[in-house]
Amino acid sequence: MTRTTEPTRISSLPGLVGQQATVSGWVTHTRSSGKVAFVTMRDGTGILQCVVVKPQVSAETWEAFQQLTLECSFSVSGEVKADARAPGGVELGVTELRLIGPSALDYPIQPKEHGVDFLLDNRHFWLRTPRQVAIMRIRNEIEQAIHDFFYERGFLRTDTPILTAAIGERSGLFATEYFDEGNAYLAQTGQLYGEALAAAFGKIYTFGPTFRAEKSKTRRHLTEFWMIEPEVAFNDTHANMDLQEDFVSFLVQRVLERQMPALKELERDVSKLEKVKAPFPRIDYTDAVATLQKKGSAVQWGEDLGAEDEALLVEDYETPIFICNYPKEAKAFYMKENPADPRTVLCDDMLAPEGYGEIIGGSQREDDYDKLLHRIKEEHLPLEAYSWYLDLRKYGTFVHSGFGLGLERTIAWICGTPHIRECIPFPRLMTRLHP
Structure with missing residues (x-):
C-alpha cells in the first residue's frame, strides 16, 4: 500500500531555504495590494508568510486566494526564501494555492477585544x-x-x-x-x-x-x-x-x-x-x-x-x-x-x-x-x-x-x-x- 506523504511543517522550513515545499494550515491574515497578495498561515508548529504575485501564478491560484477567509484551511506550494523580517526567518514564494475547507465570514473570534465569558464560550x-x-x-x-x-x-x-x-x-x-x-x-x-x-x-x-x-x-x-x-x-x-x-x-x-x-x-x-x-x-x-x-x-x-x-x-x-x-x-x-x-x-x-x-x-x-x-x-x-x-x-x-x-x-x-x-x-x- 502506498503511504501518503505528510505535508511539510512550518517549523522545518528554515532548513529548506531554496527548496520547494508544500504546507497545509489555516489563515490568520490576508492582505492584497493589487498584483501582490500576502497570506499569513499557521499549522500548529509555527507562523508562515506566503507571497502570491499575480503575474507569476495561474488564474486558478489567484482566484483561490480571493476565496480565503479567516481560519479557512488551505495548502500552498512554492519556494522557501530566507527573510529575516518574516516570522521564523523565512517566507514562501507561492506557485500554487488550494482551498481545502472554507470558513464562514462570521468566525466568532475576530481581531478585537472580547470578554472572558465570550472567549470561554468559544x-x-x-x-x-x-x-x-x-x-x-x-x-x-x-x-x-x-x-x-x-x-x-x-x-x-x-x-x-x-x-x-x-x-x-x-x-x-x-x-x-x-x-x-x-x-x-x-x-x-x-x-x-x-x-x-x-x-x-x-x-x-x-x-x-x-x-x-x-x-x-x-x-x-x-x-x-x-x-x-x-x-x-x-x-x-x-x-x-x-x-x-x-x-x-x-x-x-x-x-x-x-x-x-x-x-x-x-x-x-x-x-x-x-x-x-x-x-x-x-x-x-x-x-x-x-x-x-x-x-x-x-x-x-x-x-x-x-x-x-x-x-x-x-x-x-x-x-x-x-x-x-x-x-x-x-x-x-x-x-x-x-x-x-x-x-x-x-x-x-x-x-x-x-x-x-x-x-x-x-x-x-x-x-x-x-x-x-x-x-x-x-x-x-x-x-x-x-x-x-x-x-x-x-x-x-x-x-x-x-x-x-x-x-x-x-x-x-x-x-x-x-x-x-x-x-x-x-x-x-x-x-x-x-x-
Whole structure:
C-alpha cells in the first residue's frame, strides 16, 4: 500500500531555504495590494508568510486566494526564501494555492477585544490564538519534564482509580451511584493508593485528573484539574521537601531552556523565573502566623492560611517558600503527628512567589496504626472504606512521605497568567461545563 506523504511543517522550513515545499494550515491574515497578495498561515508548529504575485501564478491560484477567509484551511506550494523580517526567518514564494475547507465570514473570534465569558464560550476557537498556543506549549513542556524528572530518578509511573470509595481530602465530593455498591466518588487524590504502591515499588508517582466539588469562583480553582503525586518509602518530611524543591526547580529551568519563544509571546518576566533554584526557605507555621500578624493579618494560630495570607508571606521572597508543620485540625487525617509538637503534623505547603499561592501540599504520612485509626474516627470517616488503608500500617508499616503538585497552578505561575482557567484546554468551573 502506498503511504501518503505528510505535508511539510512550518517549523522545518528554515532548513529548506531554496527548496520547494508544500504546507497545509489555516489563515490568520490576508492582505492584497493589487498584483501582490500576502497570506499569513499557521499549522500548529509555527507562523508562515506566503507571497502570491499575480503575474507569476495561474488564474486558478489567484482566484483561490480571493476565496480565503479567516481560519479557512488551505495548502500552498512554492519556494522557501530566507527573510529575516518574516516570522521564523523565512517566507514562501507561492506557485500554487488550494482551498481545502472554507470558513464562514462570521468566525466568532475576530481581531478585537472580547470578554472572558465570550472567549470561554468559544474555547474551541480561543485555543487557536497565539497566547493560548504559548500556554499550551508550556503545559506540554512541563508535562514532559515531569515524566523525565521522575524517570531519571528511578520512580515508577503508576495509575490509580478515578472512581473510589475512600476520600482523601475534606473538600467537596462528586458522587455517583455505583451499581449495588452504594456511592462512588470521583477521586480527589490518588495518594492513598500511591501509598500502597510505594510499599510495592519504593518510589512511585501518579499523574492524572482529580476532582473537587468546591463552590469556589477564585482565579486559583477548577473543579477538574491534573495533579502529580509522588510517594516515597522511607522518606521523612525533610527528604520530602528536598524532593519538592528539586522537582519545581527542574520544571522551571526546563521551560526556560526550551520554551523561551512561548514565554516571550506571554511577555513573561523571565528574570523572576531565573531566580527559582533550590534550596527554598522553610518557615514553621507558628512563625508564619507571627509574621502575618505583624503585617496586619487577623489570622489566628490554628487557622488555615488564606490566599491573602499566602501573598503576604511570599512578598519578601524571590523563590517559592515552604510553610511547615500546620495545626492538626487544619490538615488531612493521614498526616503524621509531629513528635516535637503533637498539636501539629509533619506537613508542608509550597507557596509560589509573585502571589500565586500554594502549588504543592505534602506531608509525612501517619505510619502508626492506632493513631491513624483514631484520626479516621475523629473525622467520622467510614471504617470499611479505609480497612485496606489501615492494613498498610498493620503489615510492615514504614516511614513514608509524598506530595501533590497542582499542574494548572504551576503553569499559571510559570506563564505569569492571572487565572488558572487559561492553563487547561477546556476548563471545568463551578458554572461552566461547556464546551
